[in-house]
Amino acid sequence: MEQLIEKIKNEGSVLSSSVLKVDTFLNHQIDPQLMLAIGKEFAKRFDGCGITRILTIESSGIAPAVMAGMHLNVPVVFARKRKSLTLVNDLLTASVYSFTKQETSEISVSNKYLSENDKVLIIDDFLANGQAAIGLAEIVCQAKASVSGIGIVIEKGFQEGGSILRERGYRVESLAIINSLENGIIQFDQSPVGKAEITR
């Protein structure tokens, strides 16, 4: 997605060979017009898939997910990383290991908001090791619903998350794929739109 790639080129900051900071428009400050375009692009890519619900995870997944939900006209559910006081019963949970934080956390979704008839689009801001997406897919599975696809804003193609998810048969659509952050340079995957999903 050209608009997103330009934004990353102009505003992304390489903190190390594995960490890209995009706090100016996605993870701390949010650019609502870009989120609108991102939501529209997800809706276009998953149009006709019969999506009934979007599942994301707090906090940075919420903005792109809500914009996609607006375009697809379906509700959005966000998994919580911490327990809520008013959300205590009938939880679907999964353990998610964070390589960067080196800790395991439990994510949870009320079973009220996922049912076996749901065709779920999972959306997240980043795909690196894939642990969050796998956890969200596990929750969909627990609800006996089906995963129609996984929409990612920025995939770090040099980490294994994308391969793991695609090998498991999930359709993963990443709006920007970064192949390397070595030497402080952001190198994008040059495959044409859609090709990444076929060849990777």
Added chain:
Amino acid sequence: MEQLIEKIKNEGSVLSSSVLKVDTFLNHQIDPQLMLAIGKEFAKRFDGCGITRILTIESSGIAPAVMAGMHLNVPVVFARKRKSLTLVNDLLTASVYSFTKQETSEISVSNKYLSENDKVLIIDDFLANGQAAIGLAEIVCQAKASVSGIGIVIEKGFQEGGSILRERGYRVESLAIINSLENGIIQFDQSPVGKAEITR
């Protein structure tokens, strides 16, 4: 805001005389079309105020804030409740006491995203004791920016947050004001739109 009040009437669940659960459309599952309407309403109420930035707090504030930001065409910043790994330097922070959780947490915003020329609209999902909004206003103050107003989706008018903020001179616009949750019944403030801000 009639559409919001109808939604609360139809889907809100009274857990106690002080706790209203709106997990079906705001705090866990999100209704994107309603968020769009809420964002539009905030934009209408604060139109002409010269807002340059919206400040909210993760996680439930993000959806209404991003929709308001889209309509006002300004960036949205969300304060973090937990420290981020890629967000470590030059933080503006405030302590926020949660009466429900009975704990104090530190919220933080990078000083990169608030400057002294900013006219800030603070947006949050709920207003109860006002601690979160006060913390956000403190952060705006630390940045030497100004608070142009506070937009709240649901105000619990029987708790003191609204009075505290209005007595401090802030313009508070709440899209739904609830006067009581006693006996499991949701009683709304019947003041005409805008009157609440004058008389309270």
